[in-house]
Amino acid sequence: MAELARLMCCRTRPIAMPAGPDEVLFLEGDPCEYVYEVRRGVVRAVKFSTEGQRQIAAIFFPGDHFGLPYTKDYRFTAEAVTDTLIIKHARQNWLQSFIVNPADPDNIPGPAANEPDAIFLRGCIVGRHGVLVRLSSFLLVVEQRLEPDGDGGLLLPLPQTDIADFLATSPESVCRALRQLREMRVISMSRRDRFVIIDKPRLSAIAEC
Amino acid sequence: MAELARLMCCRTRPIAMPAGPDEVLFLEGDPCEYVYEVRRGVVRAVKFSTEGQRQIAAIFFPGDHFGLPYTKDYRFTAEAVTDTLIIKHARQNWLQSFIVNPADPDNIPGPAANEPDAIFLRGCIVGRHGVLVRLSSFLLVVEQRLEPDGDGGLLLPLPQTDIADFLATSPESVCRALRQLREMRVISMSRRDRFVIIDKPRLSAIAEC
DNA sequence: CGGCCCATTGACAGGCATCAAGTCCGGTGG
DNA sequence: CCACCGGACTTGATGCCTGTCAATGGGCCG
Secondary structure (H helix, E strand, C coil): CHHHHHHHHHHCCCEEEEECCCCEEECCCCECCEEEEEEECCEEEEEECCCCCEEEEEEECCCCEECCCCCCECCCEEEECCCEEEEEEEHHHHHHHHCCCCCCCCCCCHHHHHHHHHHHHHHHHHCCCCHHHHHHHHHHHHHHHCCCCCCCEEECCCCHHHHHHHHCCCHHHHHHHHHHHHHCCCEEEEECCEEEECCHHHHHHHHCC | CHHHHHHHHHHCCCEEEEECCCCEEECCCCECCEEEEEEECCEEEEEECCCCCEEEEEEECCCCEECCCCCCECCCEEEECCCEEEEEEEHHHHHHHHCCCCCCCCCCCHHHHHHHHHHHHHHHHHCCCCHHHHHHHHHHHHHHHCCCCCCCEEECCCCHHHHHHHHCCCHHHHHHHHHHHHHCCCEEEEECCEEEECCHHHHHHHHCC
């Protein structure tokens, strides 16, 4: 039956599916049957320590592929953050389409690198000292991955609780750091979930110091 | 000439090479020409923030493959920690040998997962609060990746400075945490670079709480 | 034996997690 | 349309953790 399932997999075309806020796409430990592609919205990779501490191991933006079959089972739970559009690629199809073609020496597997990249990036951010530094790095990442709206404003892709779990800190600290950036006139926030980078050089400086 | 280099690459057999303490295997930003395999010893993945803070993004143990061409260029610098034996696989050969064979649906790319796994693991460890917790997790990882010597003793694969950069803390804190574990009779250390796990259940408990 | 690097220890201050209220906001139902 | 309600965010107070600095100790190598 596993055989049959696989055969059916192989014939399956990519599936487009919408997902609503907090909807679970797959659970940590599920077998890797599909590779997911974000078309619209943002997805978070959630990982619980055994005692229950929540971590967000990565954030996936439009264009990213995740849920790669590096292992037999998914290493994290994937949840839509807001309304999203997701494409599910059957694992076999995905492998044939995206993994390196040996005949072409320059074929770097772009989509295959999305997930490791996102996790690596998070590791680099979390490894730095200072909530302000980590938060600034995070905002810069958001800025380069998300389209600004009319006034150069960007939507915070995650609620502050999630930002805290992504940055390995507490929601209160995130809130305070955001306020600090506001008071330093580095960013401004018209709404709680929207920000504008006023002084990008300084934001970069903070992120790197 | 790039063509020529690649052609020569393709004909190259795997190269075994020893590497001494602190020897650089490749630098961050170098083009991914080879995939490396650890045979003996331990290798560290070093990453510098732009302002100079050092991080150790991963540790590679015997059996691990790293330096994968997920991107065109290496994302970190790889250095031998102590005396090591390394196998260099030309990128093309490696791709053909190890990347998933589409005809075999169950062919999970084991070696290809080593590097992402190590980075993911480090992210999970660094994301937790408390130096003691992080250090305990680290020791447990060492225990399951390294062979014990006669008396169940394990060599610390890294000097404390590196452990600190791996755990995103300071050398002093690492030293104090080690002492604390000693005083709690969870581990013992006959030498500065060697430890024995006395009370593994408790060590696990600390690591997860 | 001397020098160097790493590990160790102590003192101290600052950052940040935690707890506890209080506020804002969107959604729901009357 | 308004009142209510719950969840997320905000803010303040407090104490611990841990990063930093400085000095000492110890092992290894020349």
